[in-house]
Amino acid sequence: MKKRVLVLGILLVLSLISGVYAACVDSDGGINEGVYGFVSGGGGDDYDFCGKYPWSVPAFPVDREDLSKVNYCSKEKCYILETYCKNDSYAEKIISCPIGCANGICLNSGQTCQESDEGIDYYTLGEVSHGGYKTSDDCFDPLTLDEYFCNSTFIDSQRVECSNKCVFGACVEEGVTCVDSDEGINGDIKGSIGAWSNSGSPYYSEIHDYCEIAGHTTRYGDVISSCSGQEDCFVVENYCTTDGKPGIKYVDCPNGCVNSSCIGGSGEVRDTKERKCSENWECASWSNCLNGQKTRTCTDKNNCGTLSNKPETSMSCDAEGNNPDQETMQEQNPGNQTQQTQQQICQAVALLNCPSGSELQEEKDGFGCIIRYRCSYVLSTGGDVEVQIMPEQANQKLTQEIGEGNYEAELKEEVIDGQKIAIYEITGEKEARLFGLFRIRARIISRVNAQSGEIININKPWWSFLASGI
Numbered sequence: 001m002k003k004r005v006l007v008l009g010i011l012l013v014l015s016l017i018s019g020v021y022a023a024c025v026d027s028d029g030g031i032n033e034g035v036y037g038f039v040s041g042g043g044g045d046d047y048d049f050c051g052k053y054p055w056s057v058p059a060f061p062v063d064r065e066d067l068s069k070v071n072y073c074s075k076e077k078c079y080i081l082e083t084y085c086k087n088d089s090y091a092e093k094i095i096s097c098p099i100g101c102a103n104g105i106c107l108n109s110g111q112t113c114q115e116s117d118e119g120i121d122y123y124t125l126g127e128v129s130h131g132g133y134k135t136s137d138d139c140f141d142p143l144t145l146d147e148y149f150c151n152s153t154f155i156d157s158q159r160v161e162c163s164n165k166c167v168f169g170a171c172v173e174e175g176v177t178c179v180d181s182d183e184g185i186n187g188d189i190k191g192s193i194g195a196w197s198n199s200g201s202p203y204y205s206e207i208h209d210y211c212e213i214a215g216h217t218t219r220y221g222d223v224i225s226s227c228s229g230q231e232d233c234f235v236v237e238n239y240c241t242t243d244g245k246p247g248i249k250y251v252d253c254p255n256g257c258v259n260s261s262c263i264g265g266s267g268e269v270r271d272t273k274e275r276k277c278s279e280n281w282e283c284a285s286w287s288n289c290l291n292g293q294k295t296r297t298c299t300d301k302n303n304c305g306t307l308s309n310k311p312e313t314s315m316s317c318d319a320e321g322n323n324p325d326q327e328t329m330q331e332q333n334p335g336n337q338t339q340q341t342q343q344q345i346c347q348a349v350a351l352l353n354c355p356s357g358s359e360l361q362e363e364k365d366g367f368g369c370i371i372r373y374r375c376s377y378v379l380s381t382g383g384d385v386e387v388q389i390m391p392e393q394a395n396q397k398l399t400q401e402i403g404e405g406n407y408e409a410e411l412k413e414e415v416i417d418g419q420k421i422a423i424y425e426i427t428g429e430k431e432a433r434l435f436g437l438f439r440i441r442a443r444i445i446s447r448v449n450a451q452s453g454e455i456i457n458i459n460k461p462w463w464s465f466l467a468s469g470i
Helices: 002-021 326-332 335-345 391-402 462-466
Strands: 038-041 044-047 049-052 068-070 078-086 089-096 113-115 127-130 133-136 138-141 144-151 154-161 178-180 192-197 203-208 210-213 226-228 233-240 246-252 256-258 281-283 293-295 298-300 314-316 359-364 370-378 384-387 406-416 419-434 438-449 455-459
Touching: 038 078, 038 455, 044 078, 044 089, 044 438, 113 144, 127 144, 127 154, 178 233, 192 233, 210 226, 210 256, 233 256, 384 419, 391 406, 391 419, 391 438, 391 455, 406 438, 419 462
Parallel strands: none
Antiparallel strands: 038 044, 049 068, 049 078, 078 089, 113 127, 127 133, 138 144, 144 154, 178 192, 192 203, 210 233, 226 256, 233 246, 281 298, 293 314, 359 370, 370 384, 406 419, 419 438, 438 455
């Protein structure tokens, strides 16, 4: 009986204070289908999203349950669920997007569709973009291609069956049985091959390049992500042979290997993992000039037993002991010092795992050495910003602020003070206790600056002031 009275009392308190404290906040200031927004408070917490309406009856979607949530839609039956505040209460409205909808924003006629392969081309991997949404041709299965293209002002697609195979987002011509994404033996680019046979025992497999160290035994799923130039470091390079079969070469990486490619240029290409013995000669000082000659002794510290790169052990000299040919030799080998300097400058650079929606870019010095990687987010205006905060860091900042929860960060574009920036929208749930007694889950929506890591805002349920742990 006492417990029932307590529950009724709590419900009465909630009913009395809900009208006072249920403040509703809308990030885009009302019904604004051209700006992505979200609402917190007022009895609801949610964000704008694009939706397809797959039904014919009724002709217009009635509520959110009628919509199939998507990242992009176009043509007919494309809508946005717009969240907003009405009379300080959460409300939502379904609005038609006649041009299209991308990432929770109704598109306008000024946002055109762009593509890389200039139309329908089943044999070329292409990318299309519209209003900040991007996608590329993709193999639905080893025989079927999903081809994306611009149809007038919007992104359209076709699913077609390839006559041979579908590999790396493109159909392959008849007679081809192997495709190499980096087009041959190239230790400077991360590549993969797709190889197959349609006769005998049919098979299809994709094999990827990877970094390796001499003496390391690689098992499936246990590849080295990087190695330095101080180690016997190389790329296991997969390629297609002239007869259309998978082949393997081993490409030396003098300055290290990261992300399955050599840093600052590749070296010798070998047929085996075992590196051939590299002569390492150490020479004593030259003797005094005697009878127009001076000599020295040189020893190969690696004891290769070969003389291919053995330095000169005698040279002519004049009465003063000078070598008249020294200046001529330097003129004939002007690149030696530059090459040594370049090898000293090129150092292994840690690879970044860029968040979904951003692109990995390289910054190089005058020698062509990679000095750092950066994650770039392309804005809808065509420019880009550097993503300096990773998703896990953004989640950690929110955790430090309000405690642990089940959070998920998504990279998006946001306009703040008239400037477009990259932000993380973090959504999730956090456990709390209402009145310190009743266990309840609270929906959290937060935005974090992807460049500075600054928490822009945290939206909690309106009743959060009545709960602990949030």
